[in-house]
Each structure stands twice: as structure tokens, then as C-alpha cells.
Amino acid sequence: MNITRENIDELNAVVKVNIAKEDYSDKVENILKNYRKTANIPGFRKGHVPMGMVKKQYGKSVLVDEVNKMLQDALNKYLTEEKLDVLGNPLPKEQEGFDWDQDNYSFEFELGLSPQFEVNLETKKPITHYKIVAGDEMIENQIKEIQKQYGKLVSKNEVEEGDVVAGIFKNEEEAIDSQATLPLEKLKGKKNLDKFMGAKVGDTISLNTKDLFEDDHQLMEFLKVEHDKAHGLDIEVEFTISEINKQELAELDQDLFDKLFGKDQVKSVDELKDKIKEDAAKQFQQQSDQQLLNDVTESLIENNKFELPKDFLQKWIRTVGEKPLTEDEAKEEFEKSEQGLRFQLIEGKLINENNLQVKFEDLKSFTTDRIKEQMAQFGQLDPAEKELDDIAARVLSNEEEVKRLSEQLLNEKLLTFYKANIKLEEKEVTYEDFVKEIYK
Numbered sequence: 001m002n003i004t005r006e007n008i009d010e011l012n013a014v015v016k017v018n019i020a021k022e023d024y025s026d027k028v029e030n031i032l033k034n035y036r037k038t039a040n041i042p043g044f045r046k047g048h049v050p051m052g053m054v055k056k057q058y059g060k061s062v063l064v065d066e067v068n069k070m071l072q073d074a075l076n077k078y079l080t081e082e083k084l085d086v087l088g089n090p091l092p093k094e095q096e097g098f099d100w101d102q103d104n105y106s107f108e109f110e111l112g113l114s115p116q117f118e119v120n121l122e123t124k125k126p127i128t129h130y131k132i133v134a135g136d137e138m139i140e141n142q143i144k145e146i147q148k149q150y151g152k153l154v155s156k157n158e159v160e161e162g163d164v165v166a167g168i169f170k171n172e173e174e175a176i177d178s179q180a181t182l183p184l185e186k187l188k189g190k191k192n193l194d195k196f197m198g199a200k201v202g203d204t205i206s207l208n209t210k211d212l213f214e215d216d217h218q219l220m221e222f223l224k225v226e227h228d229k230a231h232g233l234d235i236e237v238e239f240t241i242s243e244i245n246k247q248e249l250a251e252l253d254q255d256l257f258d259k260l261f262g263k264d265q266v267k268s269v270d271e272l273k274d275k276i277k278e279d280a281a282k283q284f285q286q287q288s289d290q291q292l293l294n295d296v297t298e299s300l301i302e303n304n305k306f307e308l309p310k311d312f313l314q315k316w317i318r319t320v321g322e323k324p325l326t327e328d329e330a331k332e333e334f335e336k337s338e339q340g341l342r343f344q345l346i347e348g349k350l351i352n353e354n355n356l357q358v359k360f361e362d363l364k365s366f367t368t369d370r371i372k373e374q375m376a377q378f379g380q381l382d383p384a385e386k387e388l389d390d391i392a393a394r395v396l397s398n399e400e401e402v403k404r405l406s407e408q409l410l411n412e413k414l415l416t417f418y419k420a421n422i423k424l425e426e427k428e429v430t431y432e433d434f435v436k437e438i439y440k
Contacts, residue, residue: 001070003078005111011309013111015078015090017071021103024066031062064100071107085114087309087341088316112312119349120303126425127295132284134277135430142276143252143269150256153245159184159199166243169223171235178224182239183247186222188214203241210234284431289415291438296418300346301339308341310334347414356413358406366409367392 002018036054037047044050075090090109134142159165162184169178187193188211195205209219210233219230223237250256257266266272318330325333351357371391375383395401418424429437 001074003074005082011113011115011307012312013084013113014093015075015109015111017074017107017109019067019070019074019105019107024063024070027066027070028059028063031066032058035062060100067105075109084111087112087114088313088320091312091316091319110312110315112309112316114345115306115308117304117306117345117349119300119346119353121300121422123299123303123423126423127292127299129292129419129424129426130288130434131426131428132281132288132431132434133428134280134284135432138280138431139273139276142280143272144249146256146260147249147252148247150250150259151248152250154248156244156246157200159196159241159244160246161193161197162247163196164245164247165196165199165239165241166245167239167241169237169239171237174225174229174235176223176225176237178222180222180239182222186213186218188212199241199244201241201244205239205241207237207239208234209237280431284434287434289411292418292424293411293415296422297343299422301342304342304346306342306345308338313341350414350417351410354417356410356417358409358413363402363406363409364392364396366412367395367405370405371395 001020001023003015005013005015007013032051032054035058036049036051039049039054040046041049041053041057044053078084079086079090090111093108093110095106095108153164156163164181164183166179166181169176169180184193184196187196192207192212195207199205209223213219213222216230216233217227219225219233220227223230225233252269252272254267257272258264260266260272261275266275314327314330314334317333318325318327368388371388372383375381395405
């Protein structure tokens with residue numbers, strides 16, 4: 001067997017594999033001998049079928065299978081030994097008049113080669129690293145929600161703004177008969193709210209479901225209708241009041257602070273606000289880091305220009321799906337995936353050159369830390385090492401979990417690398433301003 005390569009240019013090559021009769025003949029002969037021992041052919045005892053008949057019946061298919069196996073093994077070994085970094089898979093070149101009845105065979109494969117480049121981490125201007133914080137309005141809303149949660153409902157006789165009413169939503173045609181507790185602040189618009197003002201227990205109020213709430217999904221909660229029906233639902237419903245309550249907010253005192261955070265951990269409203277702001281910053285960290293990854297990705301693609309073997313990749317794309325694509329379809333598919341492919345090459349080079357690979361010991365340690373965090377949430381602050389090892393082993397025996405955790409760990413490694421090696425500019429923003437700036 002002989003393998004040679006011709007480099008067409010820096011991004012394209014052709015590999016030629018020559019297979020001679022002596023490379024495959026012994027293997028084919030041995031397989032056919034084994035077939036002869038087990039073949040069931042009418043008129044012959046097992047093991048006594050003439051070899052000529054076995055070759056006539058099975059020889060061509062065995063030859064083709066063995067040569068193809070040898071071809072793939074040889075090609076894979078060659079790519080590995082030559083350390084060729086290829087994109088996609090080798091594509092066999094069409095050969096006119098190919099004949100399996102000859103003794104020697106020659107096969108040619110097109111290769112798309114990965115471009116050679118150095119990753120440039122320099123940026124024209126610093127990349128924004130957002131520090132997302134809770135604004136005053138968000139903090140005040142959070143405090144109000146805490147006061148409601150730990151407050152109490154006081155029964156009353158007549159509905160006023162801000163009350164919570166209990167009752168039953170009904171519509172016979174749509175088979176709606178739903179018990180609900182409705183905070184009036186959930187209603188959309190003054191017109192709907194005014195219908196409740198001054199109402200008493202036993203009163204029935206007619207409402208239209210269109211624009212009853214800010215979000216149609218709330219119809220699912222209060223009317224118990226299915227998701228598909230909730231969208232755009234436009235019917236009349238009746239709400240019969242069974243109970244009227246006023247939401248009495250909890251006092252912002254030491255008793256409430258101790259319930260929330262433990263004894264004497266928070267001693268004033270200012271400290272409560274600081275605590276809420278601190279907890280919110282931790283929750284926003286994931287969004288901040290994800291946005292940094294997105295922005296660094298865009299910057300790396302923009303600042304690292306290199307050629308790709310486009311013609312080869314489009315030809316390869318035509319062959320890899322469930323059904324072959326046309327040239328135009330393959331071109332469109334390539335254009336959709338080109339930026340992702342470029343970043344894969346850049347990221348792969350960064351990982352290899354900076355030893356950022358996810359190793360098993362790193363993954364095990366990462367998994368154990370996540371398990372500790374989850375157990376701490378349920379009050380298990382000092383789990384035994386064997387218990388942690390057993391849980392980690394079960395988690396890492398799941399292929400999907402290994403993939404998910406590996407991606408998380410790799411992202412953490414890349415984030416740490418980017419923060420240390422790319423010029424960043426921290427910008428503190430409230431969550432509301434972050435959303436406006438990113439999704440404007």
C-alpha cells in the first residue's frame with residue numbers, strides 16, 4: 001500500500017491511496033475459507049462447498065468490504081501520523097470507469113486543510129465588562145414583595161384599590177369554573193379596576209378576557225385555561241366575589257430581618273438594601289459573564305481574519321445531511337455556519353496553546369463543588385468526603401451531565417483567560433439599563 005499527498009494550495013490537498021493485490025488477497029482468502037466452513041448451500045454438506053462456488057457467490061462483496069476497510073484505516077492513520085488538521089471529512093473523488101475486477105486499486109480524496117494563523121487578542125478599544133447591579137426601584141420593589149410575603153391579609157367588606165379578592169371565574173360555554181385569589185394590581189387598565197371599586201362579597205362582576213391582564217399567560221393561572229387558548233382569548237367571564245382582603249405589609253423591624261437572614265445579621269433598612277443589592281449582584285453575574293463571552297467572541301472573529309477552503313466545505317456540506325443538498329443550498333448553509341466555524345478554530349487554538357482543556361480531575365473537582373453548593377442550600381454544610389465522591393461518580397456516569405458540566409467548566413476557564421488577557425473596561429449598570437443597552 002502506498003499513500004501520497006499533493007498540496008493544491010495552503011488550504012486544499014489531494015491524498016492518493018494505492019492498494020495492491022498483495023495488500024488484501026490473504027485477508028479475503030481467509031474470510032472466504034471461513035465462509036466455506038459455515039455456508040449452507042443446497043446439495044452440499046456444511047464445510048464441503050466447493051471453494052469456486054463460495055468465491056463466485058461471496059468473493060466480490062468480501063473484496064469490496066475488505067478493501068474499503070483497509071482504505072479507511074489507512075487514511076485515518078495517515079492523517080494522524082502526518083498531523084494534518086483537516087476540516088470536515090475527506091471527500092472521495094469520482095473515478096470514471098472504476099473496475100473492481102482489476103487486481104490493483106487507486107483512490108483519491110480531497111482534503112480541506114485548517115488555516116494557519118496566530119490568534120490576535122488585541123482590540124481596537126476595550127471590551128465592556130458589565131457589572132450589573134440592582135437599581136433603587138428594583139430594591140424598593142423587592143422590599144415591598146418581602147413585606148407582602150411576611151405580611152397578613154385583613155378581611156374587609158368593600159373593595160378598594162390595592163385589595164386582594166377571592167372568588168370564582170365562570171363561563172359556561174368555555175367550561176370555565178375556576179376558584180381564584182386575585183390581587184387587583186394584576187388587572188390591566190383603569191376600566192377593569194373600576195369595575196371592582198365598592199363591590200361587596202356576593203357581587204358578580206362581568207369582565208372581558210381581552211386585555212384583562214398585562215400578559216395573556218395569566219389567564220392560565222386565574223381562569224385555568226390551556227396555553228394555546230389563553231393567547232388572544234376574547235370572551236366574557238363573570239367573577240363572583242367570595243372574600244375581600246386588604247394586604248397589610250409586614251413591618252421592617254428586627255423581627256423581620258432575623259426571619260430573613262438570621263439573628264442580628266441585618267440590623268437596619270439600609271443594611272437590608274445592601275444585602276438585597278449584594279444578593280442581586282451574585283444573581284446577575286451569570287448574565288454579565290455570558291454577555292462578556294458573547295462580546296469577546298464577536299471581537300475575536302472580527303480581529304482574526306483568515307481564509308477557509310470554502311469550495312471544499314460547501315462540497316462537503318452537500319454530502320453530510322440526511323439528503324444531498326443543491327449547490328445553492330450548500331452555499332447558504334455554509335454562510336450561516338461560517339462565523340461559528342471561524343470561532344471554533346480560534347477557540348480551539350486558544351485552548352490548545354494555553355492548556356485550557358477540561359481534564360477529568362478538573363471536571364470531578366468542579367462537579368463536587370457544584371454538589372456542595374446544592375447541599376448547602378438544604379442545610380448540609382459539612383458533607384462527608386465519601387458521600388460527595390459517591391454523588392459525583394453517579395453524576396459523571398451520565399453522558400449528558402458530563403457534556404453539560406464540561407461546557408460550563410470550559411466557559412469558566414475561557415472567562416478567566418479572557419479577563420486576564422483581553423483589555424476590558426468595567427461598566428456598572430442597573431439591570432434595567434443593561435437590558436436596554438444590550439437588547440435595544
